[in-house]
Amino acid sequence: MQPPDTESRRRRLHRASPRLKLLVTLLFIIPTALLPRHPDLLYLIPAGILILVWPFTRMPLSHALRRLWVVEVFILGIALLALVSPEAVPIFFATLFKSNLCVFAMLLLTWTTPFQDILQELRRWRFPSVMLTTLALMYRYLPVLREESRRMSRARASRTFRRRRLAAWQDLSLIIGQLFVRSADRAERIYLAMCARGWK
Amino acid sequence: MSTAVEVRQLSYRYPQNGRLALDELSFSVAEDECIGVLGPNGAGKSTLLLHLNGLLPEHAPAAPNLWIAGEPILSRNLDLIRQRVGLLFQDPDDQLISATVFEDVAFGPRQLGVEGAILKSLVAHCLAQVGLSGFEERQPHRLSHGEKRRVCLAGVLACKPSVLVLDEPTSDLDPRGRREFKALLQSLPGAKIIATHDLELVVDLCSRVLVLDDGKLVAEGPTVKLLSNEPLMLAHGLEKPHSLLHRHPHGPIAGEPENGGTDI
Numbered sequence: 001m002q003p004p005d006t007e008s009r010r011r012r013l014h015r016a017s018p019r020l021k022l023l024v025t026l027l028f029i030i031p032t033a034l035l036p037r038h039p040d041l042l043y044l045i046p047a048g049i050l051i052l053v054w055p056f057t058r059m060p061l062s063h064a065l066r067r068l069w070v071v072e073v074f075i076l077g078i079a080l081l082a083l084v085s086p087e088a089v090p091i092f093f094a095t096l097f098k099s100n101l102c103v104f105a106m107l108l109l110t111w112t113t114p115f116q117d118i119l120q121e122l123r124r125w126r127f128p129s130v131m132l133t134t135l136a137l138m139y140r141y142l143p144v145l146r147e148e149s150r151r152m153s154r155a156r157a158s159r160t161f162r163r164r165r166l167a168a169w170q171d172l173s174l175i176i177g178q179l180f181v182r183s184a185d186r187a188e189r190i191y192l193a194m195c196a197r198g199w200k
Numbered sequence: 201m202s203t204a205v206e207v208r209q210l211s212y213r214y215p216q217n218g219r220l221a222l223d224e225l226s227f228s229v230a231e232d233e234c235i236g237v238l239g240p241n242g243a244g245k246s247t248l249l250l251h252l253n254g255l256l257p258e259h260a261p262a263a264p265n266l267w268i269a270g271e272p273i274l275s276r277n278l279d280l281i282r283q284r285v286g287l288l289f290q291d292p293d294d295q296l297i298s299a300t301v302f303e304d305v306a307f308g309p310r311q312l313g314v315e316g317a318i319l320k321s322l323v324a325h326c327l328a329q330v331g332l333s334g335f336e337e338r339q340p341h342r343l344s345h346g347e348k349r350r351v352c353l354a355g356v357l358a359c360k361p362s363v364l365v366l367d368e369p370t371s372d373l374d375p376r377g378r379r380e381f382k383a384l385l386q387s388l389p390g391a392k393i394i395a396t397h398d399l400e401l402v403v404d405l406c407s408r409v410l411v412l413d414d415g416k417l418v419a420e421g422p423t424v425k426l427l428s429n430e431p432l433m434l435a436h437g438l439e440k441p442h443s444l445l446h447r448h449p450h451g452p453i454a455g456e457p458e459n460g461g462t463d464i
Contacts, residue, residue, distance in 0.1 A: 116299040136299060143341040144293050189294040196253050196287040197359060198279060198311030 013056050018117040019124075025109045029102045038090045039097055046101045050108070059111040067107055068100065075099040115139050137190075144186075149179055204363050204391035205229040205252065206267040212247060212257060212415075221247045223415040229363070229391050236402035236423065237395040239412035240437030245395035246290070248412070249365050252393065253287040254278045269362060283312060286361030290368040292348035293340075301327070301343075301351050302336035308359040326354040330384060346377030353384070363391045370398045399427060399441035411436055 032046045075096060082091040109118070119132055152175045205228060212222040221244045229235055237245050250256040251266060254273045264272035268284050271277060289295045298304040305323045306314075314322060327333055330350040340348060349369070356364065369385065370378045382401055385392065396402060402409060402423060409426045411419040413436045419426055427433065430440045 114299075116303065119299070137297060139299055140297055140340065141293075186294060189289065189291065190297060192250065192255050193287075193289050193295040194297060194307075195255055196282055196289075197308035197355065198282050199307075200279075200311070 014112050016112075018113050018121045021109055021113050022118060022121050025105050028105050032098055032101050032105075035094070035098060037087070037094050039093050043097055043101075046105075050101065050104055053108060057108050057112050059108060063111070064104065064107055068103060071103050072100075075103070141186075145179060145183065148182060149175055152178060202231055202269070203228050203267070204231045204233070204269055205393065206270075207251075208265050208267075210248075210251060210265045212244075212251065215258070221415050222251070225412075225415075225417050227410055227417065227420060229393060231362075231391055232389065233408065234392040234394065234406045236406035236409045237393060237412060238397075238399070238402065238409055238436075238438055242414075243412040243437075244415040245412055246367055247415075249287065249367050249393070249395055252363070252365050253285045254281045255287075283308075283359050284361055285363045285365055286356035286359055288349075288352055288356055288364070288366045288369060290371060292345065292352045295352045295355065296340040296348055299339060300336065301332070301338045301340060304340060304351060305355045305358050308355055312359065322358055323354075326358045327351075329357060329388075330354045331380070344377075345372050346374070346381065349373065349377075349381060350384070357388075361390070363393065364388065366392065366394045366396075368396055368398075369394060370396065370401055399438065400443055403427060403441050403443055411438070413437070 028046065028049065035042055035046075078099065079092050079095040082088060082095050085091055116136075119136055123129070123132055153171075156171050156175065207228065208226050210222055210225045211220070213220050225248065237248065239245050247256060251273075252268075254260065260273060260275035260278070264274055266273040268281055271280065271284070273281050296304050298307060302323055305326055306319055309319055309322055323336065324333070327335055330353050332347065332350050332354065335343075335347070335351070340351065343351065364385075366385070370381055373381060378398075378401075382404060385394075385405060392405070394402065394406060406423050409419075409421065409423045410417055411426070411432070418436055419429075419432055424444065427441055428444050433439050
């Protein structure tokens with residue numbers, strides 16, 4: 001069990017104003033992104049801040065790793081682009097470090113702040129409503145898509161009698177294709193349901 | 201009794217494949233009347249329901265063939281029509297678009313300009329009406345199928361419609377969920393149009409039934425009378441409901457012959 005003072009600090013962090021947390025996160029991300037292109041000791045400052053704040057949020061390591069793992073593909077994709085520049089290796093590592101630090105900061109924010117509070121705050125900051133609606137719908141429908149792909153994978157697996165790597169990849173591509181088609185159909189139905197309740 | 205819904209010579213052809221989905225349908229629904237729309241898959245039931253809310257046709261015709269409480273459905277008054285006609289979709293996940301139950305029930309009223317304390321009390325009232333008080337901060341994807349369906353209904357009721365249009369309201373519900381949802385529908389005032397394959401629900405809730413097949417209105421009449429007509433039911437992909445299969449020990453109920461119905 002955590003000592004009571006740590007527990008109350010954690011609660012305080014979760015209860016703190018979403019505006020403050022969003023602002024602090026942005027104030028962390030912007031200087032981190034502007035760090036020099038060659039990794040040096042300055043990189044330890046944002047890393048140190050994150051290490052200090054992390055225990056108060058009590059975000060489990062597994063939660064962070066699972067999400068970082070998903071984002072890592074995109075981070076690596078961007079970092080690999082740096083390899084075509086003249087100073088390839090330092091920029092590659094700089095991109096890798098900076099991106100991971102920024103994503104980790106965002107993970108701490110989303111762990112301590114409900115997503116709808118973040119959206120509401122962004123709405124107050126007059127972010128474009130199309131972007132916010134897209135984000136809100138994405139957040140709402142990701143679990144539905146996950147469940148749908150899980151059902152399709154299970155149905156596919158129930159009729160798969162011999163394990164072959166190539167066939168598994170083919171199945172995956174079929175499932176992704178189906179998911180796109182079904183998502184398009186669902187998007188149409190969602191739009192109709194929104195119109196039925198007065199959306200313009 | 202005044203008319204809640206009036207449909208005259210309604211036809212609709214799908215623009216994608218040119219198939220005739222609705223073929224000169226005409227019927228009316230009185231205030232506080234509950235009618236069932238039956239028919240096999242692809243009969244045009246869902247297409248008809250989308251018309252009642254003004255979602256189809258894509259461009260409202262110059263001469264209207266649908267009236268809601270005397271108001272014709274035209275492109276200029278679609279906002280009013282969509283407020284008067286509450287449409288409950290078959291898949292609750294299509295209808296639940298927000299991150300919390302509160303936001304979702306508030307979606308319709310916000311379009312109508314309701315905000316602040318009035319909005320909060322309206323949402324609380326509608327959630328209480330569907331038996332989900334205190335669910336405001338819950339996330340839709342964490343609800344059971346029955347709860348999702350109730351939240352959808354609360355979202356529809358929040359717009360204070362005079363006509364409720366329900367597409368397969370009991371599909372995918374377990375027996376308890378189905379029973380509770382049926383009781384909930386029974387408690388709601390106003391005209392109701394229910395498209396369903398759940399014939400027992402129709403027997404319990406609807407006083408009148410329309411049978412569609414291939415876009416045509418093939419039969420119309422009192423529920424028990426029409427659903428007892430087994431040849432008619434079988435001819436249109438339906439069947440006589442279980443509750444009507446068992447003869448009453450004292451013979452047929454007065455005024456309700458065992459076979460009948462108006463074949464159109």
